[in-house]
Amino acid sequence: MIQEICQKHTDLSSKEIDILNTVSKNLQLVADLYYSDILLYCRIRGGSGLVVVDEIRPRTAESVYSCSQVGRTVEMDPEGAIPQAFLQGKRIRSRSESLPDGYVADIEATPIKREHEVIAVYARMGKVVHPQRPGRKPLTYSDIAEKLSQMIYQGKLHEIDISSFRTHGDGLIEVDQTGRITFVSPNAVSTYRKLGLQDNLLGMKIDELGLDESVIMEALRGMLPREKEVSERGAVVQKKAIPLFQDDKVIGALAIVRDITDLRQKDRVIKIKEITLQEIHHRIKNNLQAVSSLLRMQARRARNEEAKEVLSKAINRISIIATVHDLLAKGKGEYVDFSHILKQVLEMMKASLGDENKEVSFELRGRGFSIPADDMISLTLVITELVQNATEHAFIGRQEGKVLIDFHDDSQMAWVEVRDDGVGLPPGFGLHSGESLGFQIVRTLVEEELGGYIRIRSDRRGTSVKIYLPTFNESHREKKDKEEKKEINEKAQSSSSGR
Numbered sequence: 001m002i003q004e005i006c007q008k009h010t011d012l013s014s015k016e017i018d019i020l021n022t023v024s025k026n027l028q029l030v031a032d033l034y035y036s037d038i039l040l041y042c043r044i045r046g047g048s049g050l051v052v053v054d055e056i057r058p059r060t061a062e063s064v065y066s067c068s069q070v071g072r073t074v075e076m077d078p079e080g081a082i083p084q085a086f087l088q089g090k091r092i093r094s095r096s097e098s099l100p101d102g103y104v105a106d107i108e109a110t111p112i113k114r115e116h117e118v119i120a121v122y123a124r125m126g127k128v129v130h131p132q133r134p135g136r137k138p139l140t141y142s143d144i145a146e147k148l149s150q151m152i153y154q155g156k157l158h159e160i161d162i163s164s165f166r167t168h169g170d171g172l173i174e175v176d177q178t179g180r181i182t183f184v185s186p187n188a189v190s191t192y193r194k195l196g197l198q199d200n201l202l203g204m205k206i207d208e209l210g211l212d213e214s215v216i217m218e219a220l221r222g223m224l225p226r227e228k229e230v231s232e233r234g235a236v237v238q239k240k241a242i243p244l245f246q247d248d249k250v251i252g253a254l255a256i257v258r259d260i261t262d263l264r265q266k267d268r269v270i271k272i273k274e275i276t277l278q279e280i281h282h283r284i285k286n287n288l289q290a291v292s293s294l295l296r297m298q299a300r301r302a303r304n305e306e307a308k309e310v311l312s313k314a315i316n317r318i319s320i321i322a323t324v325h326d327l328l329a330k331g332k333g334e335y336v337d338f339s340h341i342l343k344q345v346l347e348m349m350k351a352s353l354g355d356e357n358k359e360v361s362f363e364l365r366g367r368g369f370s371i372p373a374d375d376m377i378s379l380t381l382v383i384t385e386l387v388q389n390a391t392e393h394a395f396i397g398r399q400e401g402k403v404l405i406d407f408h409d410d411s412q413m414a415w416v417e418v419r420d421d422g423v424g425l426p427p428g429f430g431l432h433s434g435e436s437l438g439f440q441i442v443r444t445l446v447e448e449e450l451g452g453y454i455r456i457r458s459d460r461r462g463t464s465v466k467i468y469l470p471t472f473n474e475s476h477r478e479k480k481d482k483e484e485k486k487e488i489n490e491k492a493q494s495s496s497s498g499r
């Protein structure tokens, strides 16, 4: 937004606009600490006035503005604090300027310079202090805000990003140049309690706490902010610190401490679940391979051809399930990429499919979508049965053929189609008739396992089997689950009230 408005109204270079972008992000902390709005002004091209290029609303207090100020222009009135800060290149405090919406407030205008030239001025409303938070905290917060404002004025925060520093949610700590703690926010106190420090931290030396405070020590040596996750005494705390400068001297450091113990605990539980799931898939695959070998041994001993063929088909089907489990064992999470798995299963199938003298080409179309691992096994079996059918039955008396596998999930409904350009289904074919197992497997899995339905089209130009399924889109499913639960509750309520 700053970039757009600066390019439209000002003469600022792209480097200068970059600086304003960083400073504006950093001003969020200043606005929060001051409990007040900050507006960022730049000179309009040609010098006729100033334009507001950004507004930073405090997250700790209500904004004094009811509507956006960006794009508002002001005259270059030499009496005003903001034009004066521009012209003199100094921080200017004024008494009672009139603001839009009928507010009257003190304004503090701070120039932002690049190589001694003022490129912008930011103004904060001085007297707007959060009415519900009087006392020590806002005062100390505004002390810290004042130090940060000085640093912005001296160009020390033009390239450092401190936008991840927050006053709410995180704990804030300030230390002086000797490492003595001069401020601890209530959140910081509770984080340090979790780390086993019950004492009043104020006045203590940071390097005497017995904890890993290396980021703060580095900041005191003037080093750039660095984030560090520290695990201590059963808690995990994220720490980040910046040096506080006055002129070129480090006068202390400001740090945030964030208690992320619960977050990391949840991450660990998820990781363990993931590994367990992978291990289960791996073992199932091994067991299925053992079953396949047993059946292969039996097939070798079978006396008649029909028994050999039946066993060989069973081995193929088991191998497909084993392959999917193997791929799931290598993947992550509960959801898997459908096209990725399908591609690999098809590659594996191609080797064993159909007649070597026939030229059958396969095409996988459709945008990838992720589906739950359990559904993946059923769906892969369905598709492999259909692909198997196409290669076995569609190209009778032909030298070549095409099989297309297309799929789609538009978050309302998903479908998968297997289409061939073969001879078409035999006359009188019915999905429910016949003794053969292939279509029975397809029907059972689609209707009973996947909750979908099948549509078949067939003529002399080929066969298309399309499977319609409930969407795999996670958020859509969750929404539907909620709706269903609500409906059940409503029904339950109305039947109990009718009794």
Ligand SMILES: Nc1ncnc2c1ncn2[C@@H]1O[C@H](COP(=O)(O)OP(=O)(O)OP(=O)(O)O)[C@@H](O)[C@H]1O
Binding pocket: 313, 389, 390, 392, 393, 394, 420, 422, 423, 424, 425, 426, 429, 434, 436, 437, 438, 439, 440, 463
């Ligand atoms: N794509 C197709 N093109 C032409 N005919 C087909 C096609 N798919 C199936 N058929 C016909 O439908 C019949 C039933 O198929 P189904 O998959 O149920 O059994 P199968 O393939 O004969 O045996 P199985 O799948 O149990 O090994 C097939 O025998 C074949 O005649």
Ligand SMILES: [Mg+2]
Binding pocket: 385, 388, 389, 438, 439
């Ligand atoms: Mg079949």
